[in-house]
Amino acid sequence: MKIRLPYVAGTFYEGNAEALKQQIEKCFLHKLGPKKLPKISETASRQIVGLICPHAGYEYSGPVAANAYYELALDGKPDTVVILGPNHRGYGSPLATASDGYWRTPLGKVEVDTATADEIVAKSSTVDIDDLAHIEEHSIEVQLPFLQYLYGSAFKFVPICFQMQDSASAVEVGKALAEVLTGKNAVVIASSDMTHYEPQKTAATKDLAALKAVEALDEKRFYTVIEKQGVTACGYGPIAALIAAAKGLGVKDANVLCYKSSGDVTGDFSSVVGYAAVCFRK
DSSP, X not given: OOEEOOSSBXXXXXXXXXXHHHHHHHHHHSTTSOSSXXXXXXXXXXXXXXXXXXXXXXXXXXXXXXXXXXXHHHTOOOSEEXXXXXXXXXXXXXXXXXXXXXXXXXXXXXXXXXXXXXXXXXXOSSOEEOGGGGTTOOTXXXXXXXXXXXXTTOOEEEEEEESOOOHHHHHHHHHHHHHHHTTSOEEEEEEOOOSEEEOHHHHHHHHHHHHHHHHXXXXXXXXXXXXXXXXXXXXXXXXXXXXXXXXXXXOOEEEEEEXXXXXXXXXXXXXXXXXXXXXXXX
């Protein structure tokens, strides 16, 4: 049995189960989070198609991410979670999934949804199967403990790592996701931080312009803002792919649940990283 071991446990998030559960609960209860613990709805009709969540260390971005996961809990339980993240390390295929095995975190292991991953590869002309792309990448990994806190091991997931983030590739992946996930109880998570290492005022101005394009479900406008304003969001490709997928899956609106920065945590606004939680609903 193939198991992908956690790469950033003990650094981006706590390295043992009990400490990690406590850390996640602090994110939910934090003043920048939803300020209450999530409850899984048993009766919700599953209207959430996608989320944007940040992927910095939980100390910095965890409370913002908790806003998205709180809404997901209220929406019930997905069977499959597709997590799109940027490739920070530069290893492996330009667009890479994994087709089998498990990913482990301190909260246990999550099974890769082989059938869905294989369907995505078949429908897309750009996504390959390549474990090397995931071996030291944190952007997808850091989403799993939040999902495990909510659902335990009662879900499967598909990781897709984006080293290639051009508009055509992102939209192509998004359309493939829409085709594959139609009729399935699934959610797509785009893992991305926003502007990196700029003063709070300029970072927020750039990020909020990009997020307005996200709320408009307009990936062309999103890329225009990214390029013209120099928005250094690391996962712009995953975000654009989510927009394209969401439109194909019948999303009617996207709403920014929370936008904050590392400065809101540390008090240092001279050089911040922006974090956004966004929810896409039918």
